[in-house]
Amino acid sequence: MNSDTLIIKLRELLVLLMQSRSPGDKSADALRYCREHIREKEIPMNCYGEYREIMDHLHELADQNNHFAPDDLLRSGGDLLLGVLLLYERLAGEVAVSQYMTQHGAHYY
Secondary structure (H helix, E strand, C coil): CCHHHHHHHHHHHHHHHCCCCCHHHHHHHHHHHHHHHCCHHHCCHHHHHHHHHHHHHHHHHHCCCCCCCHHHHHHHHHHHHHHHHHHHHHHHHHHHHHHHHHHCCCCCC
């Protein structure tokens, strides 16, 4: 999966997470989306660790047996959104540098 495609999938994931439903329901839908649309084998190696952290947060929030205090739930949800946004920013930066290098005939090693 190239960076452009992963950016689109992360944007769709953010849309799922921004819905006005319970955190558990949103997380379960987001997990389902990731399983169906983002294959771990196709994640670039430089993004895999961050992607796994996002998945771990989703599993934690989607687990019906976990009972969080409201402030812990807010913090965990915020960490999840921040993780997705940071990965999105990283990929967008890589795409921008790649496009710049291609347009100017430079080679990136």
